[in-house]
Amino acid sequence: MRHYTGFRRACASLLASLLLAAGAGVRAGEVEVLHYWTSGGEAKSLAELKGMMAQRGHSWKDFAVVGGGGQNAMDVLKARVLAGNPPAAANIKGPAIQEWAALGALTNLDAMASFDRWDEALPKVVADQMKHKGRYVAVPVNVHRVNWLWANAEVLRQAGVNEAPRNFDEFFKAADKVRAAGLIALAHGGQDWQDFTTFESVVLGVGGAKFYDAALVKLDAQALGSDTLRRSLETFRRLRGYVDAASPGRDWNATTDLVIKGRAGFQFMGDWAKGEFLAAGQQPGKDFRCFPAPGTAEAFTYNVDSFAMFQLKAWEAQKAQGYLAYLLMGKDFQERFNLRKGSIPVRQNVAMDKFDECAKVSAQDFGKTAKAGTLVPSVAHGMALAPGQQALMRKLVSDFWNNPQMSVNDTQKQLLALAAGPQKPLP
Incomplete structure (x- = not known):
C-alpha cells in the first residue's frame, strides 16, 4: 500500500508540473506531431487540438504527410526514427504500436494513465491495444466505424x-436505380486502401462477423479457401461495374464530394467521411444518409486513431508531450474533436447529447456488438494484422479489383499463400 501511495503521489506531482508549466506560459515546449489528417473535415478536427495546446503556451509543429491512407506517413516515420530524430507523437495504431514499442522507441505513459484513470475510462479492447507488456505507450482519441455506407438523400429520392x-442483393437493385437516373451509382476512390476498405465490408456483409474474424483477422486457411470467400470476391468484383471511369487514383475526400454534390448515390467509407459532409454544411437525415454496409447491421468494424509517444531527450519537449497526452484523453477534447471528425469518443464517460444521429447509432452499436461478440477490428485500417502482412493483402485485393483477368480461384490461392507466409516486422 505504501508503494502504491508513493506512486500515486509521483503521478500527481508529474501532472501538477505539467499544468504549472503550461499555465505559467514560460519555457513551454514544442510538440511535433506526425499525422495524415489533411482533408477539410480532418483539418478542422486537428485545429481543436492545436488551439488547446496553444492556450497552454506550447507550440505545435505540424508534420503532416498526405495520402496513402496513412501508409505514406508510416514510411516517413520509419526514416525519421531510424535517423534518430523521432517526432514527439505519431498517429499510428493497432499492431504497429506493438512493433514500435518492441523496438524500444516509445515512452512509458503509465504515470499519466494511472493519474487520469485510463483503465476505467477506456473499453478494454482499446486499452489493450494502447499497451505494450501491460504499460501504456499510446493515447487513443476516437473510435471510427468503418462499415458505413453513405448516401446523398436527394439522389435516393430522385432514383x-x-x-x-x-x-x-438490395444494394445492387438500389444502385441500378441510381445509375438509371443518370448518376454515378457508387463513388469510389481507386486507391489500394480504399479498395481494401470496401472489400472488408463486403466480406463482413457476405460472411458475418465470425467468418470475417476467421478469414481476415486469423487468416484461417479453411475460411480463405471457402465458398463464402468466393462469394465475397464475386460480390466485390460486381461492385466495380458501378464505379465511374475517373475513379483510379482519386482521393477519398474528393470521392465523398461527389456524394455531397449529388453527382453520386453511394460511398463505402468509414465515418471520417461524415466529417466532410458536416464541413460542407450538410445535415444527417436531411442532406445525407448513413447506413451500415449491406449485411453488417449487427456487426461493427472499428478503427481507433491513436498517438504513440516517442522517447525524447529534451525536458521541455517531454513536458509538452506529456501535456499533449493529457489533453488527448480529456473529455473536452474528446467531445470537440469527435464532433468534427465524424467519429465517436473513445472515453466511455463522454455524453453523446451534442452528437448527431449517425454518431449516436455508432456509439450504441459499438457497445451492443462488444457484448454480442460481433465487434471486429478493421483489417484495412491497420487494427488487426502486422503492417507487412496487411500491406501484402491490401495490394492483392487492389490487384483483383483493378485486373478483370485475375480470377477468383487465383486470388484465393494467393491469399492462402500470403496467410502461410512469414510476417515482416518493421525494419
Whole structure:
C-alpha cells in the first residue's frame, strides 16, 4: 500500500508540473506531431487540438504527410526514427504500436494513465491495444466505424430508393436505380486502401462477423479457401461495374464530394467521411444518409486513431508531450474533436447529447456488438494484422479489383499463400 501511495503521489506531482508549466506560459515546449489528417473535415478536427495546446503556451509543429491512407506517413516515420530524430507523437495504431514499442522507441505513459484513470475510462479492447507488456505507450482519441455506407438523400429520392439496402442483393437493385437516373451509382476512390476498405465490408456483409474474424483477422486457411470467400470476391468484383471511369487514383475526400454534390448515390467509407459532409454544411437525415454496409447491421468494424509517444531527450519537449497526452484523453477534447471528425469518443464517460444521429447509432452499436461478440477490428485500417502482412493483402485485393483477368480461384490461392507466409516486422 505504501508503494502504491508513493506512486500515486509521483503521478500527481508529474501532472501538477505539467499544468504549472503550461499555465505559467514560460519555457513551454514544442510538440511535433506526425499525422495524415489533411482533408477539410480532418483539418478542422486537428485545429481543436492545436488551439488547446496553444492556450497552454506550447507550440505545435505540424508534420503532416498526405495520402496513402496513412501508409505514406508510416514510411516517413520509419526514416525519421531510424535517423534518430523521432517526432514527439505519431498517429499510428493497432499492431504497429506493438512493433514500435518492441523496438524500444516509445515512452512509458503509465504515470499519466494511472493519474487520469485510463483503465476505467477506456473499453478494454482499446486499452489493450494502447499497451505494450501491460504499460501504456499510446493515447487513443476516437473510435471510427468503418462499415458505413453513405448516401446523398436527394439522389435516393430522385432514383426512387426508399429503404436502406439490408444486403447486397438490395444494394445492387438500389444502385441500378441510381445509375438509371443518370448518376454515378457508387463513388469510389481507386486507391489500394480504399479498395481494401470496401472489400472488408463486403466480406463482413457476405460472411458475418465470425467468418470475417476467421478469414481476415486469423487468416484461417479453411475460411480463405471457402465458398463464402468466393462469394465475397464475386460480390466485390460486381461492385466495380458501378464505379465511374475517373475513379483510379482519386482521393477519398474528393470521392465523398461527389456524394455531397449529388453527382453520386453511394460511398463505402468509414465515418471520417461524415466529417466532410458536416464541413460542407450538410445535415444527417436531411442532406445525407448513413447506413451500415449491406449485411453488417449487427456487426461493427472499428478503427481507433491513436498517438504513440516517442522517447525524447529534451525536458521541455517531454513536458509538452506529456501535456499533449493529457489533453488527448480529456473529455473536452474528446467531445470537440469527435464532433468534427465524424467519429465517436473513445472515453466511455463522454455524453453523446451534442452528437448527431449517425454518431449516436455508432456509439450504441459499438457497445451492443462488444457484448454480442460481433465487434471486429478493421483489417484495412491497420487494427488487426502486422503492417507487412496487411500491406501484402491490401495490394492483392487492389490487384483483383483493378485486373478483370485475375480470377477468383487465383486470388484465393494467393491469399492462402500470403496467410502461410512469414510476417515482416518493421525494419
